[in-house]
Amino acid sequence: MTAATFKISPQREPAQPRILIADDQQDVLDALRLLLKGHGYSIETVNSPADLLAAVGRQEFDILLIDLNYARDTTSGREGLDVLSRLREIEDAPPVVAMTGWATVGLAVEAMQFGVSDFVEKPWTNTRLLEILSKQIGLGRERRESRRRAEEEARAREEALLHLQEQEREIAEAKAIQEKLLPREIPQMPGYEIASAWQSARLVGGDYFDILPLDEKTLGICIADVAGKGMPAALLMSNLQAAVRGLSSLSLPPNLLCGRLNSIVHRNTDSDRFITFFYAHLDGSARLLAYVNAGHNAPFVVRADGSHERLREGGAVLGVFGTANYELGSAQLSPGDRVILFTDGVTEACDPSGEEFGEARLLRLLEDHRKLSADELQAKILAVVAEFSGSRWQDDATLVVLGVCE
The missing domain is CATH 3.60.40.10 (PPM-type phosphatase domain)
Structure with missing residues (x-):
C-alpha cells in the first residue's frame, strides 16, 4: 500500500458530516450505514485497509470509523494498527474512532498511541457511538479551523515580509538614485x-x-x-x-x-x-x-x-x-x-x-x-x-x- 495524500480545504465545513466506515463484515457496514444515515451523516464504506487509504486520498472526511481486524480468524488488531501507522503519515488526516469485537486494554492503549481519538467495542451501544462521533467530529473541525487560521496567518506574515523586503529594496534603490543626482x-x-x-x-x-x-x-x-x-x-x-x-x-x-x-x-x-x-x-x-x-x-x-x-x-x-x-x-x-x-x-x-x-x-x-x-x-x-x-x-x-x- 502507498501512503495517501489528504488535504483540508480552506472552505467552510459541510453541514452534513462525512464519515468513512471500514470493516470486513458487510452486515456491520449495513447496520452502521442505516444508523448513521438516519442521524444526518453522509456515509462511505470500504472493507479493506487498502480501500480505506485510497478513499482518504481521494476525498475529505470528518471522521474515520474503522475496525482493527480484517483477516479471517485474526484478533490481534495488527492490521488496524498498520493502517493507523499509515494514517499518521498523512498530513491533516481526519480523527479516527477504532472499533473491534476483540478489544483488550493493551490493544486500546497501543491504538491510542497510534493516534486513535476514541475506542468503541462491538457490539456497540448506539447512544455511546453517536456521542463519540459527534464529539470527535466537533474537535476535528475545530483543529482544522485552527490550522486553517494558522496557515492563513503564516501566509499573511510571509506576504507582509516579502512586501517589506520589496519596499526596502525600492527604498535602497531610490536612495541610491537620489544620492547620485x-x-x-x-x-x-x-x-x-x-x-x-x-x-x-x-x-x-x-x-x-x-x-x-x-x-x-x-x-x-x-x-x-x-x-x-x-x-x-x-x-x-x-x-x-x-x-x-x-x-x-x-x-x-x-x-x-x-x-x-x-x-x-x-x-x-x-x-x-x-x-x-x-x-x-x-x-x-x-x-x-x-x-x-x-x-x-x-x-x-x-x-x-x-x-x-x-x-x-x-x-x-x-x-x-x-x-x-x-x-x-x-x-x-x-x-x-x-x-x-x-x-x-x-x-x-x-x-x-x-x-x-x-x-x-x-x-x-x-x-x-x-x-x-x-x-x-x-x-x-x-x-x-x-x-x-x-x-x-x-x-x-x-x-x-x-x-x-x-
Whole structure:
C-alpha cells in the first residue's frame, strides 16, 4: 500500500458530516450505514485497509470509523494498527474512532498511541457511538479551523515580509538614485561661501538641489521638493535634474526657465504629481540674486544687521498647469548677508509630542547664528533640528546656505 495524500480545504465545513466506515463484515457496514444515515451523516464504506487509504486520498472526511481486524480468524488488531501507522503519515488526516469485537486494554492503549481519538467495542451501544462521533467530529473541525487560521496567518506574515523586503529594496534603490543626482562638490565663487546639507529620511522623499556654474560671474542655484516618496519621487527628481541642467545651459533668465520647466513637468508626469521649485541666478559681481519661487518654501535672506526678508516672487508649483507665467524677483545682497534655502523636511520635523519645528524657530536660529560661516550655519541648523525631533526625520531635509563674505 502507498501512503495517501489528504488535504483540508480552506472552505467552510459541510453541514452534513462525512464519515468513512471500514470493516470486513458487510452486515456491520449495513447496520452502521442505516444508523448513521438516519442521524444526518453522509456515509462511505470500504472493507479493506487498502480501500480505506485510497478513499482518504481521494476525498475529505470528518471522521474515520474503522475496525482493527480484517483477516479471517485474526484478533490481534495488527492490521488496524498498520493502517493507523499509515494514517499518521498523512498530513491533516481526519480523527479516527477504532472499533473491534476483540478489544483488550493493551490493544486500546497501543491504538491510542497510534493516534486513535476514541475506542468503541462491538457490539456497540448506539447512544455511546453517536456521542463519540459527534464529539470527535466537533474537535476535528475545530483543529482544522485552527490550522486553517494558522496557515492563513503564516501566509499573511510571509506576504507582509516579502512586501517589506520589496519596499526596502525600492527604498535602497531610490536612495541610491537620489544620492547620485545630488552634487558631490559644491562650486564656489570668490567673495561667497556656499554650503549644502541633505538629511535623508528612511522613506526617501523627493528633495533635490543643485549649484550650476553658468559663466565666470554667474551661478545657478536651485532647490526642489518632488511630491511623493520612494522610487516614483526619485525617478521624477532624475527627470527634473536633466531638464534643469539642459535648460540652464541655454542662459535663460529664471522666469523663462521655470515656464519651460513647468511645461515639461506637466507633459511628462501624472496629474497628481507636482514639484515645488526655487531657482536663482547669483550675479557675483553685482551681488544680485535674481530668482523665481514656484510654490516652494520661501528662502530667508538674513541681513548682517539681523533683519530679514523672504524670497516669495514667482508663481505656481511646477506641473499643475500646462502653461504658467512666473514673476522674476530680485534681492540685492550685501557683505555679511546669509541666504538660506530649505525644504519642508526642516520646518516640519516634529518633536515627540507632534509639534513642528516651524519657520519661526528656524528664523530665530538664523538670526542668532547669522555670524557663522555658511558651512557652520548649515551644520548648526541640522544639529538643532535633529535635537528637537530626536533625529526622527519623517521627510528628507535639505539646506543650501549662501554667505556673502565681509
